[in-house]
Amino acid sequence: xxxxxxxxxxxxxxxxxxxxxxxxxxxxxxxxxxxxxxxxxxxxxxxxxxxxxxxxxxxxxxxxxxxxxxxxxxxxxxxxxxxxxxxxxxxxxxxxxxxxxxxxxxxxxxxxxxxxxxxxxxxxxxxxxxxxxxxxxxxxxxxxxxxxxxxxxxxxxxxxx
Numbered sequence: 001x002x003x004x005x006x007x008x009x010x011x012x013x014x015x016x017x018x019x020x021x022x023x024x025x026x027x028x029x030x031x032x033x034x035x036x037x038x039x040x041x042x043x044x045x046x047x048x049x050x051x052x053x054x055x056x057x058x059x060x061x062x063x064x065x066x067x068x069x070x071x072x073x074x075x076x077x078x079x080x081x082x083x084x085x086x087x088x089x090x091x092x093x094x095x096x097x098x099x100x101x102x103x104x105x106x107x108x109x110x111x112x113x114x115x116x117x118x119x120x121x122x123x124x125x126x127x128x129x130x131x132x133x134x135x136x137x138x139x140x141x142x143x144x145x146x147x148x149x150x151x152x153x154x155x156x157x158x159x160x161x
Contacts, residue, residue: 069133
């Protein structure tokens with residue numbers, strides 16, 4: 001017997017995760033971005049990651065059309081950036097007050113992210129309401145700082161020792 005939606009959500013909110021902003025761009029549709037916590041490494045050789053994107057999002061549509069995207073891992077100071085990209089605002093508003101530049105593959109790279117991984121799409125798998133998108137990492141930029149975390153429906157930070 002399958003669990004109901006609320007039971008599933010209650011269990012998943014107890015999984016602590018980092019917070020990312022996934023971005024992409026095509027000439028036809030412009031720049032797109034969204035907050036995502038469903039992100040993971042897949043392979044070291046070749047270097048691959050995955051993100052899970054709702055099939056109804058315009059960001060996912062552009063990622064799959066353009067065959068490239070960037071995953072920007074947010075810092076503890078970027079809660080507002082996470083909220084801005086989480087929905088409820090236009091794509092123009094999402095990028096309005098965030099410093100970014102076009103990466104080597106053409107996707108927006110957030111200048112103040114803890115790390116940015118530029119990827120080309122190598123596989124997509126339909127899974128329920130989402131696409132599981134596997135990307136081969138072509139460019140990486142790492143900065144110093146602490147990650148923004150999400151746990152039990154709230155932002156969290158690492159405890160200082």
